[in-house]
Amino acid sequence: MKKKDQWYLGQQIEVRKYERDKKDWWFPIIVGLTILFGLGAILFSCRSDEVYAAEVWKITSYCACQKCCGPNAQGITASGKKVSEGMVACNWLPFGTKVNIEGLGVFSVQDRGAKSLFGSKTNHIKHLDVFLPTHKQALKFGVKYLEVKII
């Protein structure tokens, strides 16, 4: 074999080795990521089935007045925003959580209010306070029991 051919063969082997190494390096990562995403999707769907199933909650309403929010009412929610329609008060859901109240639409948790969990330790009745612009509307709203879904 000529020296030039030997060099050429050597280069080819080097290239193949390099390509094989490259493939070996990527392959487990791709397989790993695929499994990870698959498991994540399965876990997420199980979780959403359990936690986000609709159930009946107690729904009341409040406005920004002193009767509803006490003598220090400022029209500012517990999350620091100006009260506006589309907001609800709940003591145990994080700010920004979106809830879909049957027949009323989607609301965002922006305030803290009265006790939000009633009933016994094993049978919770969850409570949401819906913000309405006037006290009259809040009174008229009264107490409702509606299906709520956390979205």
Ligand SMILES: [Zn+2]
């Ligand atoms: Zn009021």
